[in-house]
Amino acid sequence: QVHLAESGGRWVQPGGSLRLSCVASGRNFNSNTMGWWRQAPGKEREFVGAKSWVGGSTYYGDSVKGRFTVSRDNAQNAVFLQMTNLRPEDTALYFCATSSWHYTWDAVNYEYWGRGTQVTVSS
Numbered sequence: 001q002v003h004l005a006e007s008g009g010r011w012v013q014p015g016g017s018l019r020l021s022c023v024a025s026g027r028n029f030n031s032n033t034m035g036w037w038r039q040a041p042g043k044e045r046e047f048v049g050a051k052s053w054v055g056g057s058t059y060y061g062d063s064v065k066g067r068f069t070v071s072r073d074n075a076q077n078a079v080f081l082q083m084t085n086l087r088p089e090d091t092a093l094y095f096c097a098t099s100s101w102h103y104t105w106d107a108v109n110y111e112y113w114g115r116g117t118q119v120t121v122s123s
Helices: none
Strands: 003-007 018-027 033-039 045-052 059-062 067-074 078-084 093-098 110-112 118-120
Touching: 003 093, 018 093, 018 118, 033 067, 033 078, 045 067, 045 078, 045 093, 059 067, 059 118, 078 093
Parallel strands: none
Antiparallel strands: 003 018, 018 078, 033 045, 033 093, 045 059, 067 078, 093 110, 093 118
């Protein structure tokens, strides 16, 4: 049974940094894209960033470019999200997810999802 477990979410002040982790179990995802999505109350789920297994290419949603970095550790079957210069509008429940697609921003193409970790940015 596949399980994705996110951790690292907490309250942080604007301008601060945070690192989220997601560890997968139940199967190996070295040949899958692993990425992050987020959802704020009353809003649609938003693509944050992902790292493909093909050439290790990484891509991001426009709202986080230059501030967030996705990395992965295939030995740990894990993906990470380093967030810097956090803003109140980054407040959301952050999910990790995996896809068999090399390059996709479409949530329907992500097959497995974690339950999320809450990030709150406020003063």
